[in-house]
Amino acid sequence: xxxxxxxxxxxxxxxxxxxxxxxxxxxxxxxxxxxxxxxxxxxxxxxxxxxxxxxxxxxxxxxxxxxxxxxxxxxxxxxxxxxxxxxxxxxx
Numbered sequence: 001x002x003x004x005x006x007x008x009x010x011x012x013x014x015x016x017x018x019x020x021x022x023x024x025x026x027x028x029x030x031x032x033x034x035x036x037x038x039x040x041x042x043x044x045x046x047x048x049x050x051x052x053x054x055x056x057x058x059x060x061x062x063x064x065x066x067x068x069x070x071x072x073x074x075x076x077x078x079x080x081x082x083x084x085x086x087x088x089x090x091x092x
Contacts, residue, residue, distance in 0.1 A: 001050050002064065003031060008047050009061075010068045020044040 007027040012018050024040040038046070050056055 001046075001055055002060065003027065004043060004047050005050055005056060005061065006064050006068070009064055010071075013065070013068050013072060020047075023047075 004027065007030065008018065008020070008023045011023045011026060015022070020043070021040055024043050027043060
């Protein structure tokens with residue numbers, strides 16, 4: 001359940017929108033052998049069920065969001081360091 005919610009939240013944080021097809025692709029990439037019979041719409045239904053029935057607590061959801069924000073922040077820092085490093089190298 002957490003993995004499903006993690007994928008949807010990750011896409012929402014990165015794109016500021018909710019694209020269930022991209023979330024499905026991310027989920028499938030992270031779980032290639034899990035529930036092989038599930039498709040895009042079934043995963044969306046699963047996410048909606050988890051949220052509506054409150055199968056995951058608010059604290060767990062906050063932990064997922066924080067985890068994603070930290071991961072996105074690390075990616076941004078790596079990119080910024082790479083760009084700044086290249087510019088510095090070119091100037092010198």
